[in-house]
Amino acid sequence: MPIIAIASAVSASEPVAQRASLKLTESPVSAADYPPSALALRQEGIVVAAFLVDPNGKVTSCNIAQSSGSDALDQRTCEIVIQRFQFSPARTAQGRAVEEWRTQKFSWRLPAGSVGDVGSSKHGELLVHIARDGRVESCEVSKSSGDRLWDLRMCKVVSVNRKFEPARDRFGRRQKSRQVVPVWE
Secondary structure, three states: OOEEEEEEEEEEOOOOOEOOEEOOOOOOOOHHHOOHHHHHOOOOEEEEEEEEEOOOOEEEEEEEEEOOOOHHHHHHHHHHHHHHOEEEOEEOOOOOEEOEEEEEEEEEOOOOOOOOOOOOOOEEEEEEEEOOOOOEEEEEEEEOOOOHHHHHHHHHHHHHHOOOOOEEOOOOOEEOEEEEEEEEO
């Protein structure tokens, strides 16, 4: 299982006698949920999602309280929370169902046997040109996988889904830089 919920917290609009509780009969996530672009870039991370549980126990809103650094992992976390999480709603001391904000921490780890393991069918390297603000200015294939279209697609994935920490000079000023990024299928 690539995602493991490891902590949660709550807040409600009025005093709650009984917190909302998650109703699950099986794990809400599987290795199939790992975003393909995050797999290709070997991205892992911890996401903290803040979401609103309505009086019917349905998640109606989800925001990222703490990013993993990967837009793909952050976005997929909220998709899973909204689509799959169902709660018994929070209740006041009088038994009235009320909405409640909750936070949940998710740890995304690459599934065993995934990207980059021996036997992967495609792998290559990209040379990424990084702007002073950390965004990708350009990308070129430095070591081909043997599949030109796949190589170009990986450049697009890196350019759209990845932000880098820019290089700094000896005075701490951000500098343009280049970085080699390995990619796998």
